[in-house]
Amino acid sequence: YDGKITNKQWGEAGRIITNGGCKEATRVQYGAMGLKFGYDQDQSTFTFVAGREEMKVDETFGHRAFHAAMFEYSLTAPSNSSATPLDNNPILLRVCPECKQTHKKVYYRRLTPVDNVDLLHCIVHRRDNCDGQNVWKKDFTLHSTYEDAVAGIDEWSCPNDSFNYGAPYDGECSPSGARVRDQWTVLHWSTPPQRQMAFYVNKPQEYAIKEVGADADEDPVRIQSTSTVSEYVSEDVGNDIRIPGKVRLDDNGDIYMTASGANIWHANDNFHYYYEDVEGDFDVTVNVKSFDNIVNSNAKVGIMFRSSLEQDSAYAYALLSGGKGLRFQARSSRGNGSFNAGVFEPNPSRTNVWLRLVKVSTKVEMYWSEEGSDWTFGGSTTLLFPEDRFKVGLAMCSHDANSQSEATLADFIVNEYNFPSASPSISAAPTSWDPDFNIGETKENVQVNPMSETQTRVNYYPGAGMDGNTDSFYYHAFQRPSHSPFEVVVSVDYFHASAGAKGGVMIRDTISPSASNAFIGIHPQANTGVIVQSRETEGGDTARHKSLWVPNNKAFVKLSYDGIGNVSSYYKEAEEDPWTAVENGSAKISITGDKVIVGVAVTGGGIDKYVDFRYSNFKIADL
Numbered sequence: 001y002d003g004k005i006t007n008k009q010w011g012e013a014g015r016i017i018t019n020g021g022c023k024e025a026t027r028v029q030y031g032a033m034g035l036k037f038g039y040d041q042d043q044s045t046f047t048f049v050a051g052r053e054e055m056k057v058d059e060t061f062g063h064r065a066f067h068a069a070m071f072e073y074s075l076t077a078p079s080n081s082s083a084t085p086l087d088n089n090p091i092l093l094r095v096c097p098e099c100k101q102t103h104k105k106v107y108y109r110r111l112t113p114v115d116n117v118d119l120l121h122c123i124v125h126r127r128d129n130c131d132g133q134n135v136w137k138k139d140f141t142l143h144s145t146y147e148d149a150v151a152g153i154d155e156w157s158c159p160n161d162s163f164n165y166g167a168p169y170d171g172e173c174s175p176s177g178a179r180v181r182d183q184w185t186v187l188h189w190s191t192p193p194q195r196q197m198a199f200y201v202n203k204p205q206e207y208a209i210k211e212v213g214a215d216a217d218e219d220p221v222r223i224q225s226t227s228t229v230s231e232y233v234s235e236d237v238g239n240d241i242r243i244p245g246k247v248r249l250d251d252n253g254d255i256y257m258t259a260s261g262a263n264i265w266h267a268n269d270n271f272h273y274y275y276e277d278v279e280g281d282f283d284v285t286v287n288v289k290s291f292d293n294i295v296n297s298n299a300k301v302g303i304m305f306r307s308s309l310e311q312d313s314a315y316a317y318a319l320l321s322g323g324k325g326l327r328f329q330a331r332s333s334r335g336n337g338s339f340n341a342g343v344f345e346p347n348p349s350r351t352n353v354w355l356r357l358v359k360v361s362t363k364v365e366m367y368w369s370e371e372g373s374d375w376t377f378g379g380s381t382t383l384l385f386p387e388d389r390f391k392v393g394l395a396m397c398s399h400d401a402n403s404q405s406e407a408t409l410a411d412f413i414v415n416e417y418n419f420p421s422a423s424p425s426i427s428a429a430p431t432s433w434d435p436d437f438n439i440g441e442t443k444e445n446v447q448v449n450p451m452s453e454t455q456t457r458v459n460y461y462p463g464a465g466m467d468g469n470t471d472s473f474y475y476h477a478f479q480r481p482s483h484s485p486f487e488v489v490v491s492v493d494y495f496h497a498s499a500g501a502k503g504g505v506m507i508r509d510t511i512s513p514s515a516s517n518a519f520i521g522i523h524p525q526a527n528t529g530v531i532v533q534s535r536e537t538e539g540g541d542t543a544r545h546k547s548l549w550v551p552n553n554k555a556f557v558k559l560s561y562d563g564i565g566n567v568s569s570y571y572k573e574a575e576e577d578p579w580t581a582v583e584n585g586s587a588k589i590s591i592t593g594d595k596v597i598v599g600v601a602v603t604g605g606g607i608d609k610y611v612d613f614r615y616s617n618f619k620i621a622d623l
Helices: 007-019 023-032 063-071 119-125 146-151
Strands: 047-052 091-095 105-110 140-143 197-201 209-212 233-237 246-250 255-259 271-279 282-292 300-306 315-321 326-331 339-344 353-360 363-369 376-382 389-397 405-416 436-439 447-450 456-460 465-467 470-481 486-497 502-508 517-523 529-535 543-548 555-561 566-572 595-603 611-622
Touching: 047 063, 047 119, 063 119, 063 197, 063 209, 063 246, 063 255, 063 282, 063 405, 091 146, 105 146, 119 197, 140 146, 246 271, 255 271, 255 389, 271 300, 282 300, 282 389, 300 353, 300 405, 315 353, 315 363, 326 363, 326 376, 339 363, 339 447, 376 470, 389 405, 456 470, 465 595, 470 502, 470 611, 486 502, 486 517, 486 595, 502 555, 502 611, 517 555, 517 566, 529 555, 529 566, 543 566, 555 595, 595 611
Parallel strands: 339 611
Antiparallel strands: 047 197, 091 105, 091 197, 105 140, 209 246, 233 271, 246 255, 255 405, 271 389, 282 353, 282 405, 300 315, 300 389, 315 326, 326 339, 339 376, 353 363, 363 376, 436 470, 447 456, 456 611, 465 470, 470 595, 486 555, 486 611, 502 517, 502 595, 517 529, 529 543, 555 566
C-alpha cells in the first residue's frame, strides 16, 4: 500500500498478516477469543518441571528435585543412576506450540549418569554442553515420539553430524538431519527465538514428589510430629521476592525447598516459609542434606520459630548460611532489628548439617550436630510469643530477590517438649545461656546494636578494666567443649575510648571475675595497637605478653585453642593478609570444667569510661 490506507485496506492487511502466521497477531487474536497457549500433558506419564510465558504452569524444579524425578522416579528410571551406561533411560519432553511441526514435541533420551551438575539448569538456561556432561550422542539422543525415545530408535540427525550447542536442546537438528533454526529458548532471556515452551519429565504428576500449596485445607501435609496440628503450608513472606518459593516432598521423606528473597535480617524479612501453627513448648530437628545454587554467602536455610507472617515479626532461627557457617539469629520483638545470638564456622565449611531448635517457656536454644546425635550448643535467647502461640517450620532465602537457592532437607521432626524429658544439652532440661552479659562490676547501660549483618557496635560503659587479678567488662560469648580445639576471630573496625580500654577476643575458664583467661585485642591507649595478655590461674595476676602497633587501632585478631589449655595469638591488618603469629604470644590457661567461655570482650578501663567499639567477622571455628 502507498500513502494513507483505507479502513478496508487496513483490514485486508490485518488478515494477510494473521493468515501469514505472524506470531504477535496470532497471540492477539487468541486473546480476543479468550484462548491462551498451554499443553494438557498426560499426567499419568509426565510431570511439568520448567516453562516460560503461558506454558509455565508452575515454578521450575530445583537441582535435587529434578534429579530425583528423572533418575529415581521416572517411568524409565535406571536401576543404578550412577552406572555407565544406564540400563534404563529417563525421558524429557519439550513442548513448543509455535515451533515448526517437527519441533513441537521433542523427546530427550538420557544415556549417562549426571555427576553432581544441575542438568535441568543446563538445559533451560545455558547454551553449552554443560561442562562436558550434556554431549549429543554420548549423553543424550533426540526423538520425535515417546515410543521411539523409550526404545532408543529413529534418533534425530544433525547437519554435518554436528550439534549446535548455541541452540539449546535441539541443536538445530531434525528428524531428517536438515538444519532447522530458531526452535529453541533460554528461560531467563526476554526475547529468545521461541517464547512459549515447557519441559516435562516422564514421571506421573502425582507420583513420589508432591507439591505443597499455600492453603492448608487444600494441601494437608503431615510431618513426623507430636503436635496436635500438623498441617503445613508453603508461602513467601515479604515483598522483595521476584521468584516464588516452592516446597516439594518425596516419598522417601526428603523435602526439596527452593526460594529467592532478599534477606532475613534487620526489621525486614523476605523469604520462603514452610510452617504450621502451634502452641506451647517444642523440640524441633532437621537434617540439612544439601544447600545448592548459592548466589550469596548470606543465603540461609534452617528451622524458624516465628510470631507471625509480618515482615518485622519476632523470630528465632537456627540456620546454615551459604558460606558463613552456622548462626543462631533472632528478633526479640516486632519492629526491632535482628541480631546474632550465636555464630559458628565448622572447619571445613559445610553445605550440610543437623540443626535443632528448642523452646521451653520464653527460652529458645539452638544446637547443631554432624550426625544428629551428639549435639553442640549454639546459643540461647529470650523470646515471648503472645499466648504462647507461634509458627514453627523451615525458612529459606537466597539473599537475592532475582535468584533461587535450593535446599534438600530430611528428618524434619517437630516434637512437643514435655519437661523434664531429655534435651540435647548435658542437663535434664535445656541449659539457659544468654550470650550477652557483664563480668564483674559494670554499669547496666551498655548498648549493643547491629550495624549490619556482620558488624556490631558496643558503646557507653562496658566495665572498669581487665588487669590485675580481677576483671570488669562486657562479654558476648558462648560455651565450647574444653577438650575440643577451636579458633576465635574478630575484626576490630573502630575503637574510640579512654586510656585503659581494651576490646578483642577472649577464651576464659569460667564467668568468675578472677577466672583464668587469654586475650588478644586492641588497646587504644597512646595508640598502643594490638595487645596480648593472660591470667594463667584463678585469682592470679594478669601478664602482658606483647604490644604491637597497628594503624588506626584496627586489626583482625585470633586466638587458637588446642583443647588442653594452650592458646596461641595471631593478628593481621587486612582481611587478605596472612596471619602473623604474635611473638611471645602463647599463653596457658587453667581449665577446671568441661566447657570454656569464648567470645568478644570489651572494657572501658574505668567504671564511668565511655567507649565506641565496632567489630565484625566474629566467628568460632573448629580445628
